[in-house]
Amino acid sequence: MRDTLYHRALLDAGIIAPGGSGSGITSWRGPGLGVARRMVDTFVEQVGRFAPVARTEHPFLNRRDAYERVFPQYANIYRLPATRRSQPDWVLRADNLHLNVEWLRRHRHPGPVVATGGLLRHLRGSGSPLFRERYIWPAVQLNHVLPAGEGPAALEGYRQVLERTFEAFGLPVLTVETDALSSYGDVCHLTVSCLRDGRPTVLATTYLMAAPYRRALGVTGDLVDVGFTGKVLALASMHHLDRGGLGLPSALAPVQVGVLAPPGAPGVDDWARGLTGLRTRRVVLADDAPFRRHRAERALLRAGTPLTYGVRPDGRWRLGRRAPAGHGPTAPFPDAARVRAELAGYDRRQLEATRRRLRHGIEGAGLIQGVCDGCAAARRLPVFGRIVPHRPARCVHCAAPGRDHLVSEQGRFY
Secondary structure (H helix, E strand, C coil), X not given: CXXXXXXXXXXXXXXXXXXXXXXXXXXXXXXXXHHHHHHHHHHHHHHHCCCCCXXXXXXXXXXXXXXXXXXXXXXXXXXXXXXXCCCCCEEECXXXXXXXXXXXXXXXXXXXXXXXXXXXXXXXXXXXXXXXCCEEXXXXXXXXXXXXXXXXXXXXXXXXXXXXXXXXXXXXCEEEEECCCCCCEEEEEEEEEECCCCCEEEXXXXXXXXXXXXXXXXXXXXXXXXXXXXXXXXXXXXXXXXXXXXXXXXXXXXXXXXXXXXXXXXXXXXXXXXXXXXCEEEEECCCCCHHHXXXXXXXXXXXXCCEEEEXXXXXXXXXXXXXXXXXXXXXCCCCHHHHHHHHHHHHHHHHHHHHHHHHHHHHCCCCEEEECHHHHHCCCCCEEEEEECXXXXXXXXXXXXXXXXXXXXXXXXX
């Protein structure tokens, strides 16, 4: 991960702060905290359509014995030894799986629980902001305990939840079922998108947890684990850049609609207040000098604003769009439905642009190929995983009926 344009755009937008708090630790600014909150809210809203969902956040310190009963082999976490024999040893922000399962048991909650917060990991080198860090924030982890046999149907439900969530962020994805992580999950789904250059990258993981973990957690049925991180925001920023800077999808943008108008422009304040449910920012221009309008609009664009309305002193209105950038006249005082339609069009254009990049970078590069069960089992091709849902295709090796697979010489990728 060497693309730094996305990082510069996040800094310019005021989403994150320069410098950070240490190597591999990103510092977030106020607008960025709002973007992260909307990312989590969008996911939780989609989960709520599938199952009754609860939210929680766990303490920074977790008991080491409880953690290592489930994860005895992981060495890349931070431990805090007790200073007295009567006190427990601790781990620092290690994982939420065991804590979530205990929360579900304690509250007798029938659906999933979503934990948010950060995770601490040992990191060699400086990493890449939001892609690979020492303090991984935000880290979103969902766990769902189900009766035995219901896990596969839940896995399919969460596949759709993740695909809809990421599409709301302008990120089309493929779901790949892989055996590469079979020690952790009996079934593993990787939600895969692409970098700006077309290389595949993993956005989320979903597991039907393997028996050793279920036994350690005291779960007699099925257990689903879903996780993703702030990497989602980094990838959205990487894809949605234009000459104005960061163009955040409307679901995430701190300001969805910017309004540029001279002081006292009749009706503008009432109209802006009437755009209920939309995040607006009113910018009062001291005069109509072109450089003032351009400067004010550039500031809105850098902050990720999708849509701007400019009001001239003579009453004419101008609409500024993105993806692609352009301006044109528009009728004064559009209602909220019309503004939402403009935002929806912007989101569709962003999604389609990224979808073309995904098709070119993954499918067009030959990473998706038809493989039959026999050739896959015999490892005649470097199969990484199966595309979900099932997509019939002829095997490229023997021409027998098969299905689409992700074929990758490099094996596991991040």
